[in-house]
Amino acid sequence: MKNYILLFVFILSISCSSTAQKKTTNEKNTFPITKTEAEWKEQLTDEQYYVLREAGTERPFSSPLNKNYEKGIYHCAACNTPLFKSEHKFDSGSGWPSFDREIEGNVAFGTDTKIGYTRDEEHCATCGGHLGHMFNDGPKKTTGIRHCINGDALIFVPSK
Template sequence: MKKLILLLSIFTLTACQGQKKEQKNPKPKVVKTESEWKAELSSEQFEVLRKKGTERAFTGKYWDHFEKGTYVCGACENPLFVSETKFESDCGWPSFDQAIKGSVIYENDYSFGMSRVEVMCAKCGGHLGHVFDDGPKETTGKRFCTNSISIKFKPAN
């Protein structure tokens, strides 16, 4: 009987090791009221960054921008993407194959009858866009489809 209990205990422990706990997104470090964000952001920035809107394709400032530098959050200036990860995707929005480690958080998005993964700034929670699995196969295979109005560009020195 003791052997059976020992075996069941070992089986239970090893079976649970393979299960991954669901990781929750950390709370944003920059917390402001809706009124504070409205006072700081343009109405277009507020609509996209705080209300999860989307700018029209091929209208944003950075969709075809390829200078050397860093793209930061348009609300809190958290560094998000480096120019070396930007690629031409022809989708009409700035596209990157990876974000700076720890700079973004992800959330499942089932709006408009679709299943997507939303990308947000890890510092302020601002909506940046979505990530898809149709990026360059020779790098990460990811496409961070990002609203130009959600980001700012800081040129390299």
């Protein structure tokens, strides 16, 4: 019986330290723009900080950018990097601004497992700010991808 208990404790310790249990983050990655948390808190609103720096999610249908149909570019709210073009935006019905493609090279991707299953997480490639997640249920006529992005992570710059 003692051997079974030792075996159980051993297996439990291995499974709890498995990489499958760890969240992949960008903490080890370096980005062209880096600031202290205090600097980010000073620069961003509370809502932007929650989304961009703490990987939070805004309430669905709360962002005015969700129903914005003007022509322009959506930039990172933290560092002003252009991320998405208005011509690639579509109404997914999800309650968050959705795009079928990103501006190539300006969005970085990672893995998020914090809610119990794996999702493709999106970050600004310049500052590492959390943007949202990518899903394979976008428009079939274009890319089939849905970039589900928090409006608080974005600043809209209209075309002139």
